[in-house]
Amino acid sequence: MKRREFVQYAGLGAGALMVPSLMLGNNISAEALLAPGMDVAVKKRLADVALNTAKSLGSSYADARIGRYLNQYVFTREDKVQNVVNTESFGIGIRVITNGTWGFASTNDVSENGIKKATEQAVAIAKANSKIQKVPVKLAPVESYGEVSWKTPIKKNFKDVPVSEKVDLLLSANAAAMKNGANYVNSALFMVNEQKYFASTEGSYIDQDVHRIWPTFGVTCIDRGTGKFKSRQALSAPMGMGYEYMDGLDSEKLDGPAGIKLYRNSYDMVEDAALGAQQAKERLTAKSVEAGKYDLVLEPNHLGLTIHESVGHPLELDRVLGYEANYAGTSFATLDKWESKDFKYGSDIVNLVADKTQVGSLGAVGYDDEGVKTKKWDLVRNGVLKNYQAIRDQVHMIGQNESHGCCYSQSWNDVQFQRMPNVSLEAGKEKYSVADMIKDVEKGIYIAGRGSYSIDQQRYNFQFGGTVFYEIKDGKIVGMLDDVAYQSNTQEFWNSCTKICDESDYRMFGSFFDGKGQPSQVSAVSHGSSTTRFNGVNVINTGRTI
Incomplete structure (x- = not known):
């Protein structure tokens, strides 16, 4: 399943x-x-x-x-x-x-x-x-x-x-x-x-x-x-x-x-x-969205799934190296992009971290399943790709000599291997609320909760839905929308990130049964963020057919 x-x-x-x-x-x-x-x-x-x-x-x-x-x-x-x-x-x-x-x-x-x-x-x-x-x-x-x-x-x-x-x-x-x-x-x-x-x-x-x-x-x-x-x-x-x-x-x-x-x-x-x-x-009576470009205001329960698919999975080192290609795909974030030291994964305000110590998160443990003390490390800092997720027998492949502490097995009768740690977007540094963000949007959509999604095997081109959608017009919520999904690619999407609410809005999304490997195993992982705005994202209407 x-x-x-x-x-x-x-x-x-x-x-x-x-x-x-x-x-x-x-x-x-x-x-x-x-x-x-x-x-x-x-x-x-x-x-x-x-x-x-x-x-x-x-x-x-x-x-x-x-x-x-x-x-x-x-x-x-x-x-x-x-x-x-x-x-x-x-x-x-x-x-x-x-x-x-x-x-x-x-x-x-x-x-x-x-x-x-x-x-x-x-x-x-x-x-x-x-x-x-x-x-x-x-x-x-x-x-x-x-x-x-x-x-x-x-x-x-x-x-x-x-x-x-x-x-x-x-x-x-x-x-x-x-x-x-x-x-x-x-x-x-x-x-x-x-x-x-x-x-x-x-x-x-x-x-x-x-x-x-x-x-x-x-x-x-x-x-x-x-x-x-x-x-x-x-x-x-x-x-x-x-x-x-x-x-x-x-x-x-x-x-x-x-x-x-x-x-x-x-x-x-x-x-x-x-x-x-x-x-x-x-x-049942909500207005069907008109396709076009919108500024998206994405709350953490929704954005967590997008982080999971477009950041968490593509930055797993075994996926980058092709070891997961037969089942779970590969990654666009290849070693040459990391080695260049200037690959712009996102805009300057995008800071994405891996953290197995985050209190209350699904992935929080003191030590991973090969006895490495867990820690926090940068994946993307100021928009630039900085690191991957790797364990004891992998880190030498990227010239490092310390495991990141993200090895896990779903049970005693399965072998442990590299699994996604908590991957989160850091909150904005300046005081900025969701209300402030909505006031700054002329034409946009507020999306809360998770929905259906699709992403290619390189974790690059994607489409995400949501649970509920509200139209933003001239700085105000004007009503519910339906049939909403947005399309983008990972680099374009994260480079369109223009504003992040402060720590007071920070919350976590989680996946209880994240699948990977052959034979397949599941693991639990969280993704934290504050409400975040992405400008000029392509929105399609999922309820209309040609």
């Missing part, structure tokens, strides 16, 4: 049948989610079995990842519960370098004997692969951290919240949408806890406890007379937080144009569902 299909199906409330099977693991009870994991001293002893076995068989390097992955998904539709899914997956993955070549094996038999057998298999795979390996693996050095730990700084663990309370919240959101004119509504809560232990022959023993949450819904309104229907998806963002995101412990709500409520650090699902129904109903 492709990630965009999953988002669509989840929005349709298709229940657990639409959750990627690789995310499920074994079904367990809600009470079993609370069971304590393996003691850290036991993890260390078992990890050492893998490391010592690998060294005894001639490996120059080895790492072991013991993982316990817990998931809870709740699905509802109108006044009914569709499904509640609780899963657990537990096992160990062992990666080795033998004869200069990678080998990997995994097992759910987390015993000394099971781990020894899996390690022997990993070494055997490496030795077999070494017969055709032309260039030995070269790892960037990494600090030995000893025994350390890291936890997502949550205030309320989703596992401690009764399922009945979560169901009541979803059904209350559904009821609010129905009361405000929705004909159909569905909602879902996705909650994840990754308990990960990493150990390597370089002396690091890292225990991490990672939490993520994603509330979402879809509402549909129908004009019975014409048979026309319109939908509106949630304006929520998946977050690297606990259940406090849902109950307003850190409530912060911003008022957007045309009555849109914008959420940061907490999410009022009932309020958003009620407004979602009103806006879906309003879309």
